[in-house]
Every structure is written in C-alpha cells, then in structure tokens.
Amino acid sequence: MKTLWELKAKQAAVVETINSQLTGPVISRLQEMGFSEGQQVVCVRRSPFKGPLVVQVGDCVYSLEQAVAEKINLALAS
Amino acid sequence: MERIVLVGKPNCGKSLLFNQLTGLRQKVANFPGVTVELKTGQFDQFEVVDFPGTYSLHSLSKDEEIAVEKLNLAVDDDDTRLVVCVLDAARLERSLVFALQVQALARKNNKAVVFVLNMIDEVERYGLDIDIKALQKELGAPVYALSAKTLKGVAAFKEALPGLAKQAQAPTELNIQLGEQRKFIERARAINAEYGIRSDVVLKNQNRIDTFLLNNVLGGIAFLAIMFFLFQSIFTWAQPLMDGTEAAIGWIANTLTGMIGPGIVSDFLNDAIFGGVGAFLVFVPQIMVLTLIIGVLEDSGYLARAALICHKPLSLFGLSGRSFIPYLSGHACAIPAIMAARTIESPRKRLITMLTIPLMSCSARLPVYALLIAVLIPKDATFLGVFDLQGAAFFGLYFFGILMALVVSTLMNVFTRKSKELKDMPFILELPSYRLPHWKPLFQRVLNSGVQFIKRAAPVIFVISLCLWTLGYFPQGAGLENSLLGKIGHFIEPIFEPLGLDWRYGVAMIMSFLAREVFVGALGTMFGMSGAEKNIAGLAAQIQADGLTLGAGIGLLLFYVVALQCVATVAMLRAETGKSRIAWGLYAGYGILAYLIAVIAAHIF
Numbered sequence: 001m002k003t004l005w006e007l008k009a010k011q012a013a014v015v016e017t018i019n020s021q022l023t024g025p026v027i028s029r030l031q032e033m034g035f036s037e038g039q040q041v042v043c044v045r046r047s048p049f050k051g052p053l054v055v056q057v058g059d060c061v062y063s064l065e066q067a068v069a070e071k072i073n074l075a076l077a078s
Numbered sequence: 079m080e081r082i083v084l085v086g087k088p089n090c091g092k093s094l095l096f097n098q099l100t101g102l103r104q105k106v107a108n109f110p111g112v113t114v115e116l117k118t119g120q121f122d123q124f125e126v127v128d129f130p131g132t133y134s135l136h137s138l139s140k141d142e143e144i145a146v147e148k149l150n151l152a153v154d155d156d157d158t159r160l161v162v163c164v165l166d167a168a169r170l171e172r173s174l175v176f177a178l179q180v181q182a183l184a185r186k187n188n189k190a191v192v193f194v195l196n197m198i199d200e201v202e203r204y205g206l207d208i209d210i211k212a213l214q215k216e217l218g219a220p221v222y223a224l225s226a227k228t229l230k231g232v233a234a235f236k237e238a239l240p241g242l243a244k245q246a247q248a249p250t251e252l253n254i255q256l257g258e259q260r261k262f263i264e265r266a267r268a269i270n271a272e273y274g275i276r277s278d279v280v281l282k283n284q285n286r287i288d289t290f291l292l293n294n295v296l297g298g299i300a301f302l303a304i305m306f307f308l309f310q311s312i313f314t315w316a317q318p319l320m321d322g323t324e325a326a327i328g329w330i331a332n333t334l335t336g337m338i339g340p341g342i343v344s345d346f347l348n349d350a351i352f353g354g355v356g357a358f359l360v361f362v363p364q365i366m367v368l369t370l371i372i373g374v375l376e377d378s379g380y381l382a383r384a385a386l387i388c389h390k391p392l393s394l395f396g397l398s399g400r401s402f403i404p405y406l407s408g409h410a411c412a413i414p415a416i417m418a419a420r421t422i423e424s425p426r427k428r429l430i431t432m433l434t435i436p437l438m439s440c441s442a443r444l445p446v447y448a449l450l451i452a453v454l455i456p457k458d459a460t461f462l463g464v465f466d467l468q469g470a471a472f473f474g475l476y477f478f479g480i481l482m483a484l485v486v487s488t489l490m491n492v493f494t495r496k497s498k499e500l501k502d503m504p505f506i507l508e509l510p511s512y513r514l515p516h517w518k519p520l521f522q523r524v525l526n527s528g529v530q531f532i533k534r535a536a537p538v539i540f541v542i543s544l545c546l547w548t549l550g551y552f553p554q555g556a557g558l559e560n561s562l563l564g565k566i567g568h569f570i571e572p573i574f575e576p577l578g579l580d581w582r583y584g585v586a587m588i589m590s591f592l593a594r595e596v597f598v599g600a601l602g603t604m605f606g607m608s609g610a611e612k613n614i615a616g617l618a619a620q621i622q623a624d625g626l627t628l629g630a631g632i633g634l635l636l637f638y639v640v641a642l643q644c645v646a647t648v649a650m651l652r653a654e655t656g657k658s659r660i661a662w663g664l665y666a667g668y669g670i671l672a673y674l675i676a677v678i679a680a681h682i683f
Contacts, residue, residue, distance in 0.1 A: 061285070
C-alpha cells in the first residue's frame with residue numbers, strides 16, 4: 001500500500017484509510033478536511049529536503065508534513 | 079440583548095462580513111492562555127458575535143476546545159435568535175462539513191439557522207452559477223448568496239436579517255445527529271456534487287501563482303524579498319511614528335510640569351509617569367505597523383506559504399513553520415512578535431516560540447549594544463582586514479541571540495515532548511486562495527493590537543516604573559548615587575563582582591528592567607552625565623577612561639542579549655500564556671543564564 005507521502009508531484013490517487021497510529025480526533029479532523037475514503041487527492045508539489053508536500057483534496061489545497069502524510073493510505077488511481 | 083451568532087470555516091470571509099454588518103465599532107474578548115478571540119459588534123437591535131473560524135465542532139487543541147465550548151454556550155443561550163453559517167461559495171464541500179454540524183447543534187437547541195453563500199463574486203467571475211432555491215430546499219434553511227467584498231447582496235441580507243431572527247426554525251426532513259460524524263462529511267460531499275462548482279476552476283488561479291511563489295528558486299527569492307521588506311518597514315516606517323509619539327509625550331510632559339512648577343510633583347510626573355509609562359507608549363506605533371504588515375500577509379494568503387517554506391528547517395529545532403514571522407518580528411520588538419505567535423497551530427510549538435522570542439535582539443537593545451561596542455572596539459578596527467570590527471560585533475550579537483533561541487527551543491522541545499497538557503497539532507495547513515486584503519478587518523486588527531498592548535502591559539509598567547522612581551528619587555535631592563537605589567546597588571555589589579562590574583553598572587542594570595535602553599541613560603547619570611542617550615560616544619569615552627575591562631564588557635553585552643530585561647515583555651507573556659509562573663519563571667531563568675554566561679565571558683577574556 002502506498003501512502004500520501006510517497007506520492008510524486010502531479011500524481012493523483014484516492015484516499016483509502018488513515019493509519020490508526022494517529023489519535024481519534026486527528027483522524028476525524030483529517031476526514032473533515034477532506035481526507036475521507038474515496039476522495040481523490042492530487043499532489044500539487046513536493047518541497048526539497050523532505051519539506052511539507054502540497055496536495056489538492058476536493059476544493060482545498062493543503063500542506064502536510066511527513067509525519068501526517070505518511071499516515072494517509074492511498075489506493076492508486078487507475 | 080438579542081444575539082446573532084456568526085460561524086464559518088477559516089478563510090471563508092467571515093470577518094469581513096462581520097465588519098460589513100456591524101461597522102467599525104467592535105469589542106474583542108480574549109481568554110488568558112488561549113488564542114480564542116470573540117468579536118462582538120452591533121447590528122440594529124442585535125448583538126453580533128463573530129466566532130473564530132474552525133473546521134469542526136470536534137476540537138483538537140485547548141484553543142479549539144474553548145472556542146467550541148463558547149459556541150455551545152452561545153447557541154444554547156436564550157438571547158440567541160439566529161445562527162449565521164458562512165459558506166465559501168467556491169469551496170462548498172469544505173465549508174458545509176462544519177456548517178452542517180452547526181446546523182445540527184442549532185436544531186438541538188431549537189435555534190434558527192441561515193446560510194450565507196459568501197464570495198459569490200468569485201463563482202460569478204468564472205461565469206458559473208449556483209441554484210440558490212434548490213440549495214435552500216436541500217439545506218432546509220434560507221440561503222443568501224452575497225459577497226462581503228463587493229457588497230453584492232449584502233443590503234438584501236441586512237434587510238432580511240431581523241425577520242430571519244424572529245422566524246422559528248424550519249423543520250427539515252433530513253436529520254443528522256451531532257455524533258454522526260461520517261454523515262456530515264458524506265452529506266457535504268453529496269450537496270457539493272449537486273450544487274458546487276468544479277474545484278479545478280477555482281484552484282487554477284491559486285495554483286498558477288503558487289508555481290511561482292512556491293518555486294524552489296524564484297519562490298525563495300520572493301520569500302527573502304518579502305521578509306526583507308517586512309523587516310525594513312518595522313524600522314523605517316515605524317520610526318517617524320515612534321519619534322512623533324515620543325515628541326508628543328515630551329511636549330505634554332513639558333507643558334504640564336511647566337504649569338505646575340518645579341518640585342516633587344513635577345519630578346514625579348516627568349520621570350515616573352511620562353518617562354516610564356511614556357517610554358513604553360513609544361512602542362505602540364511599532365506594534366501597530368508590524369500588525370498591519372502581518373495582517374496583509376495573512377489576509378492575502380501569503381502567510382500560509384511562508385509557513386510552508388520555513389517549516390522543515392524550523393522543525394529541526396522543535397518549532398513550526400509559523401514561528402518564522404514571530405522570530406523575525408522579535409528583532410524589532412518582542413511584544414508584537416509574541417502576538418504574532420498566535421497563528422501557530424500547535425499549542426506546544428506556540429509556547430516554545432513565545433518563550434524564545436525574547437532572545438531575539440530587539441531594537442531596545444540597540445543603544446546598549448552601540449554604547450558597549452563603542453567602549454570595547456576602536457572605531458577603525460577591522461576583522462580579517464576587510465570587515466569593520468564594530469559592524470561584525472553587532473552581527474555577532476544578533477547571531478548569538480538567534481543561536482541561543484534555537485538551542486533553548488530545542489531543549490524545551492525535548493523536555494515538553496511528553497506533556498499531555500500541551501498537545502501537538504499535526505502540521506496541516508490550508509493554502510487559501512490569494513486575495514486582495516480588505517482594509518476593514520485590517521484596520522480593526524491594527525487598532526486592537528495597540529489597545530491590547532496598552533491594556534495588558536500598562537498596569538505592570540506603571541507599578542515597576544513607580545517603584546524604580548521611588549527608589550531612585552528618595553532621599554530627595556540626594557541624586558541617584560546616594561538614593562535608596564544607589565544604596566541597594568552598593569549592598570548587592572558582590573553579585574556584580576564576578577562579572578567584573580561595580581555597583582554603578584548594577585544600578586543601571588536594575589533600572590533597565592523598565593526597558594533595556596534605559597541602561598544608557600542610567601549609566602550616564604552614574605557617571606555624572608545627563609542626556610547620555612544623545613551622546614553615546616561621550617559616555618563611551620568616559621567608561622573607557624574609567625577602565626571597563628574587555629571581559630566585563632563582553633560579559634555585559636552577552637548579558638543583554640540573553641536577559642529578559644523588559645517588563646512589558648514579561649507582562650505580555652503573562653497575558654498570552656495565562657500564567658504568571660511561566661512569565662516570571664522565564665525572567666528568572668534567562669536572568670540566571672545571562673549571568674552565568676557573563677561570568678564565564680568575564681573570566682575567558
């Protein structure tokens with residue numbers, strides 16, 4: 001399984017699950033922000049030196065750091 | 079009074095709508111230790127309360143918890159007539175998740191809800207359209223499409239508002255209970271699929287600008303240019319205003335004491351009131367200018383990008399990307415910098431940032447640096463044959479401050495990592511659309527920053543100023559050397575001995591707690607010079623002749639880099655953290671650290 005952190009720039013995928021290592025409130029916040037199952041995500045940009053990545057989820061653009069992005073599991077879009 | 083509650087997700091233009099409804103008069107309620115701000119204004123016979131923008135009724139941090147708690151109380155309150163949920167028309171799905179939760183909360187409390195489809199101008203700009211009537215039916219509540227910016231639809235909304243507040247909650251077929259979190263998300267998505275506009279249309283513009291502003295090379299240059307501009311403006315734009323304030327206070331002091339005539343009353347007014355309290359009013363313009371620029375950066379959408387750019391390097395020291403602007407501002411003045419730290423998402427990182435900001439070399443330290451460098455380093459000395467040694471010393475002191483801040487924040491990060499009270503929020507940052515900031519919310523914000531500062535710092539400054547003045551003035555006519563303060567200085571001289579300094583420096587250091595730059599004037603008085611602030615070179619020559627050793631001088635410089643010699647900062651830290659213990663503990667901690675560094679320096683050099 002691939003995580004959001006492994007997504008390359010311009011690559012698209014679909015959110016599958018969120019790793020339960022994150023606490024319940026953080027998981028539900030991520031879902032409320034758009035990282036819910038079946039939602040399409042597009043990696044807009046990668047920052048150098050493993051800096052936060054920028055993703056487009058639905059109608060918003062977010063910047064996430066590695067610690068969070070690694071916990072979002074993806075199903076690759078066909 | 080009857081109340082209207084205003085809620086919405088961050089960046090939905092809620093503050094501007096609030097301003098358009100209530101005009102420029104508003105009250106801001108703050109809660110100690112958290113960043114929650116509730117703004118209250120008046121519209122017709124209603125009190126309008128603007129709640130902080132948030133994504134959910136489920137809180138992640140203490141701040142959100144308090145905001146949600148206040149919202150629950152407000153919706154429950156009998157005086158509340160109407161809940162206005164502000165939606166971003168271009169981001170329907172995201173705004174609806176929270177708005178639907180609030181609708182459910184209002185329904186539970188039997189309160190009426192109205193939805194505002196804000197920023198409808200952005201949708202129309204793309205030639206798109208949202209079916210309001212159908213959306214109204216779908217949501218089971220009135221929907222008003224408007225633009226708080228272009229004022230389109232605002233008049234109609236204002237007209238309808240009193241009627242809406244009187245009408246009972248319309249029954250809806252679809253009832254989601256508050257606990258059913260997934261259903262809100264699904265329903266928001268379904269409504270968006272039906273009525274929302276295509277996201278790539280809206281995001282195209284924003285992404286195009288980001289390809290430039292977040293570009294590894296060009297974006298970096300733009301970032302440096304913007305930060306340089308920010309830094310410059312604090313000094314160059316604020317300076318005339320600060321000088322003006324100083325002159326105005328001086329004029330009032332002169333006029334007033336001139337009317338009273340010489341004596342203890344006029345000495346008191348001149349030195350304790352206008353000298354002490356006035357000296358801190360001088361910082362108000364600087365705070366306001368800085369707040370203005372940070373406000374422009376935030377409202378335009380750039381602040382989020384700056385945080386993104388800085389996040390990785392700063393996270394190595396336990397800080398957030400959002401710590402950068404506070405740190406940079408700290409080089410002008412710690413107080414607006416501590417206020418700017420409010421935007422930091424993680425409470426823990428916010429605290430660490432606030433506690434390390436005072437290590438940045440603020441502008442009040444400049445006169446102290448200038449004096450001591452002039453004493454220690456000959457004017458035309460060079461470093462490695464090229465660099466002016468005095469300039470290099472200045473640079474070294476700034477650098478030392480930043481270095482200390484990073485060391486301290488790393489340590490604090492290690493020690494607070496397990497803290498349950500200070501929850502860490504993950505770094506998830508929405509990059510909002512770029513927008514031209516509107517002057518109304520900015521104006522409010524700038525005005526409020528000045529008022530907040532005066533309210534919070536003035537009482538403490540007044541007390542300290544009064545104490546120092548009393549100690550320095552009595553017995554009357556004895557002069558500072560023979561005053562109570564001078565006696566205390568003699569008494570505690572052994573404390574300053576390991577630093578290679580005598581009691582005169584000790585007295586000046588105590589006096590400078592009011593504000594660091596007071597050190598120069600106070601030391602001048604101890605050397606029998608009046609108006610030393612204007613004649614730093616003269617005082618430097620006297621100190622040289624008096625024989626300040628190199629080690630003691632360097633120690634004193636480093637002491638001023640580290641020590642929290644600023645009562646206004648302590649007062650601000652107390653207000654922002656909500657704990658006196660933290661503020662005064664930090665004062666003591668940095669004091670001891672500074673002292674030890676100075677002792678070591680005095681022995682090495």
